Amino acid sequence: MSNTISTFAIGIDIGGTTTKFGVVDKEGKILQQNKISSTQYADIHLFIDELYKKICPLIEQYGGSQHCVGIGVGAPNGNYYSGTIEYAPNLIWKGIIPLASLIQQKFGLKTILTNDANAAAAGEMKYGVAKGIKHFITITLGTGVGSGIVIDGKMLLGHDGFAGELGHTIIRHNGRLHKGTGALGSLESYVSASGVKQTALEFLDEAKETTSLLRHYSSDEITSQIVYECAIKGDEIAIKVFAFTGEILGEVLANFVMFSSPEMIVLFGGLANAGDLLMKPTKEAMEKKLLPIFRNKVKLVFSNLPESDAAILGASALVWEK
Amino acid sequence: MSNTISTFAIGIDIGGTTTKFGVVDKEGKILQQNKISSTQYADIHLFIDELYKKICPLIEQYGGSQHCVGIGVGAPNGNYYSGTIEYAPNLIWKGIIPLASLIQQKFGLKTILTNDANAAAAGEMKYGVAKGIKHFITITLGTGVGSGIVIDGKMLLGHDGFAGELGHTIIRHNGRLHKGTGALGSLESYVSASGVKQTALEFLDEAKETTSLLRHYSSDEITSQIVYECAIKGDEIAIKVFAFTGEILGEVLANFVMFSSPEMIVLFGGLANAGDLLMKPTKEAMEKKLLPIFRNKVKLVFSNLPESDAAILGASALVWEK
Numbered sequence: 001m002s003n004t005i006s007t008f009a010i011g012i013d014i015g016g017t018t019t020k021f022g023v024v025d026k027e028g029k030i031l032q033q034n035k036i037s038s039t040q041y042a043d044i045h046l047f048i049d050e051l052y053k054k055i056c057p058l059i060e061q062y063g064g065s066q067h068c069v070g071i072g073v074g075a076p077n078g079n080y081y082s083g084t085i086e087y088a089p090n091l092i093w094k095g096i097i098p099l100a101s102l103i104q105q106k107f108g109l110k111t112i113l114t115n116d117a118n119a120a121a122a123g124e125m126k127y128g129v130a131k132g133i134k135h136f137i138t139i140t141l142g143t144g145v146g147s148g149i150v151i152d153g154k155m156l157l158g159h160d161g162f163a164g165e166l167g168h169t170i171i172r173h174n175g176r177l178h179k180g181t182g183a184l185g186s187l188e189s190y191v192s193a194s195g196v197k198q199t200a201l202e203f204l205d206e207a208k209e210t211t212s213l214l215r216h217y218s219s220d221e222i223t224s225q226i227v228y229e230c231a232i233k234g235d236e237i238a239i240k241v242f243a244f245t246g247e248i249l250g251e252v253l254a255n256f257v258m259f260s261s262p263e264m265i266v267l268f269g270g271l272a273n274a275g276d277l278l279m280k281p282t283k284e285a286m287e288k289k290l291l292p293i294f295r296n297k298v299k300l301v302f303s304n305l306p307e308s309d310a311a312i313l314g315a316s317a318l319v320w321e322k
Numbered sequence: 323m324s325n326t327i328s329t330f331a332i333g334i335d336i337g338g339t340t341t342k343f344g345v346v347d348k349e350g351k352i353l354q355q356n357k358i359s360s361t362q363y364a365d366i367h368l369f370i371d372e373l374y375k376k377i378c379p380l381i382e383q384y385g386g387s388q389h390c391v392g393i394g395v396g397a398p399n400g401n402y403y404s405g406t407i408e409y410a411p412n413l414i415w416k417g418i419i420p421l422a423s424l425i426q427q428k429f430g431l432k433t434i435l436t437n438d439a440n441a442a443a444a445g446e447m448k449y450g451v452a453k454g455i456k457h458f459i460t461i462t463l464g465t466g467v468g469s470g471i472v473i474d475g476k477m478l479l480g481h482d483g484f485a486g487e488l489g490h491t492i493i494r495h496n497g498r499l500h501k502g503t504g505a506l507g508s509l510e511s512y513v514s515a516s517g518v519k520q521t522a523l524e525f526l527d528e529a530k531e532t533t534s535l536l537r538h539y540s541s542d543e544i545t546s547q548i549v550y551e552c553a554i555k556g557d558e559i560a561i562k563v564f565a566f567t568g569e570i571l572g573e574v575l576a577n578f579v580m581f582s583s584p585e586m587i588v589l590f591g592g593l594a595n596a597g598d599l600l601m602k603p604t605k606e607a608m609e610k611k612l613l614p615i616f617r618n619k620v621k622l623v624f625s626n627l628p629e630s631d632a633a634i635l636g637a638s639a640l641v642w643e644k
Contacts, residue, residue, distance in 0.1 A: 086615070135481040149581070151473055158583020159457040160619065168613050169577040173494055181613060255491040259471070259581055261480020291490050291503060293408070297482065 007069050008062050010055060010109075011316030013116065014038055014075035016090040021051070022309075023058050024316035028127030030309055032058055044093050048102050055107070070110035071103055072318030074119030074311060081161040083113050089180070112318040116140070116311065117164065118155050120303075121148025123314030124266050128305045136264040137256055138303075139166065139249075141271035145188040151260060167192075171252045190248045193270055196224040200241045212237040228274050242277040249278070250285025257286070257294050268303035268310065275302075329391050330384050332377060332431070333638030335438065336360060336397035338412040343373070344631075345380050346638035350449030352631055354380055366415050370424050377429070392432035393425055394640030396441030396633060403483040405435050411502070434640040438462070438633065439486065440477050442625075443470025445636030446588050450627045458586040459578055460625075461488065461571075463593035467510040473582060489514075493574045513571045515592055518546040522563045534559040550596050564599040571600070572607025579608070579616050590625035590632065597624075 008031065012021040015038060022033030034054055041047035059068055077088035083100025085091065104111040114122070121138040124130040130138070134153045140146040145167030149156040156163045167188035168181060175185025176198070189195055201219055204212060213230040214222060214237055230238035253265055271278060283300050290298075305313060330353065334343040337360060344355030356376055363369035381390055399410035405422025407413065426433040436444070443460040446452040452460070456475045462468040467489030471478040478485045489510040490503060497507025498520070511517055523541055526534060535552040536544060536559055552560035575587055593600060605622050612620075627635060 151478060152476075154474075156473060156582060159585035160583055162615055163581065163583035165580040165613055165616075169580050170573060170611060171495070173573070183611070183613075251492060251495070255577070256581070258487040258491050259485065259578070260478060261482055261485035261487075263481035289492060289505070291487055291505075293484050294487075 007067055009069050009316040009319045010059070010071040011312040011314070011318075012051070012055075012071060012073045012103075013119070013311035013315050014073065014078075014085075014091070015116075015311070016076070019047075019051070020312055021055060022312040022316070023062055024313060026320065028123075028313055028317075030312060031062065033309075033312060034058075039092055042092055044097055044099070044102065047093075048106050051103070052106050059107075065107070065109055068109055070112065070319030071107060072119070072122075072315040073099065073103065073111065073113045074116040074315040074318075075099065075113060076116055078113040078115045078118075079161040080112070080114040080118065080155070080157050083111070085113070110319060114155070114318060115146070115164075116314075117146025118148040118157075119314035119318060120146070120268055120310060121150055121155065121266075121314070122317040123305055123310055124148075124268075124303060125150060125153075126317035126320060127313050128266070128303055128310075129301055130264055130266055133264050135260065135262045136266060137166075137260070137262050138266045138268060139253075140269040141191060141249075141267060142269040143193050145192050149260060150262075156260075166252070166256065169252065169255070171248055171255075187248070187252050191245055191252075191271070193224040196227055196241060196245055196271065197222055199244055200227045200238070203237050203241055203244075207237060210237060214238055224271060224274075228277070231274070231277050239277065242274055243281045245271075246278050246281030247285040250282040250287075251289050253282065253286045253298075253300070254289035254294075257290060257298055261294065262298060264299040264301060266301055266303050268305075269307070272302050329389055331391050331638040331641045332381070332393040333634040333636070333640075334373070334377075334393060334395045334425075335441070335633035335637050336395065336400075336407075336413070337438075337633070338398070341369075341373070342634055343377060344634040344638070345384055346635060348642065350445075350635055350639075352634060353384065355631075355634060356380075361414055364414055366419055366421070366424065369415075370428050373425070374428050381429075387429070387431055390431055392434065392641035393429060394441070394444075394637040395421065395425065395433065395435045396438040396637040396640075397421065397435060398438055400435045400437045400440075401483040402434070402436040402440065402477070402479050405433070407435070432641060436477070436640060437468070437486075438636075439468025440470040440479075441636035441640060442468070442590055442632060443472055443477065443588075443636070444639040445627060445632055446590075446625060447472060447475075448639035448642060449635050450588070450625055450632075451623055452586055452588055455586050457582065457584045458588060459488075459582070459584050460588045460590060461575075462591040463513060463571075463589060464591040465515050467514050471582060472584075478582075488574070488578065491574065491577070493570055493577075509570070509574050513567055513574075513593070515546040518549055518563060518567055518593065519544055521566055522549045522560065525559050525563055525566075529559060532559060536560055546593060546596075550599070553596070553599050561599065564596055565603045567593075568600045568603030569607040572604040572609075573611050575604065575608045575620075575622070576611035576616075579612060579620055583616065584620060586621040586623060588623055588625050590627070591629070594624050 147166035172185030178189040469488035494507035
């Protein structure tokens, strides 16, 4: 087998629509990847069977299971301690699914599960911008807001495996309603793709006299991507949307810093593509809200992992020994 | 020596006014204690000399330094990593004081320094209500608000030793001014002795028509203790002050739970004496603001260590091996 390498890991990222997986070497190179549907197999056993059918040939191709250090899985509501997916609202499998043990039994390989945001943090620590950093926080800014917190080189799990739900912390008392959770003023209701959209609609409504490129779109058409595109064209309201979003993000990051005093905060995901439009107001607000002893110490950076690969990389990072 | 015991620790608690110290056995019994002034020795070396003069006879009395496992010190702005007290606004020694190494050199005994809130958490873990608990947070509610966070049985220190400044996290955007830090809406500006006083004054001012026992006191006379005494006599405004204080505390505790998912939160210090007046609204607000996966899981309790002994116990707890 010309493809044989010393060791490799399998990374599986289970999303609401698609499950992606790949063979990853120790340096974080994805040697091969593929995907299956997350919605087509209502019976979890059929889903595992399909994964097995697709992944087994890959394992054989790279030298067989004796060369595979294990299978890492990132999934919404994945619990590291129990290896179960628990009541994930965006997956078709309801209740508590013992995913890690099902995969482990089927493949005969060590399998580690965690939630997708923790997997992202594991990826940053093993392959990304947080390599060698012992204390950091990863914030994933996509449809929702996820977080993975690393303390002294280890994932913070808490007593039940559910630590790091920073997207649901309250940043504005009696603030914006989060339709999913019913909370008022949680981070996720502002600093997410849908939060940015809602802010844009509110700002357009409040400044009816101000012209804006955003007015060329219907409210259904406006997305965080559209707001970004208008902002880089210099649109005043669109720029203000990112300034507001960054200010809220910066304030909440200051709170997180005063909790765990990380050396670095890594921003990842769709919204992170806004670059300086988001980074500048975020950093400014964070530094302003920090106690002096924390100021100008925290490296606030964007992830350097390619967005399309990061989820597989992160999942695979779970199984490498330190 | 009839007093000889197998092993003991020395605990030193450095406060703004008084430094207390004691000999503590492994079970958390303070065998003897004493104190010196924290303000009388402007030269730190003279302070250490005085400590030495007072503590050496105690060590001899209990069998000599071969029986002493070490010296633990709790002090404002004490840094575990560096062993230094850094820019403590309430102490007379300015700048960076290498306290742990000064004591270690003088006594020839292993010396560990940390901030007073972390020492309180160490005390709860070794001797108090958090014995055997691996994930918990201690909140000290006194003149200020301190916090010690324990993750997997270890104190959370962060990359620089300054983790756990929860009293300075922002809970009300553009809220009450904290005169010490200049922050708007930080936890400490509401949930502390002076915060309770200020809330009482504000409520009295807002409800000028409402009779209240608190109106028998001038604004200088009103303290959190007076508000408590009026509340237990059934005074409406005083009760509302604790309801408001508890609501804010509960909300911020919910944020902390979603960060580190502790099994327990321990409340300690002067305000904790308010008992159910504070506990009930705190618990109610915390549960309400938590995501469902965290609800009815966290044990919210008061410390069971005697307030007069807790600081010495906490400091001594730092030096015992696990």
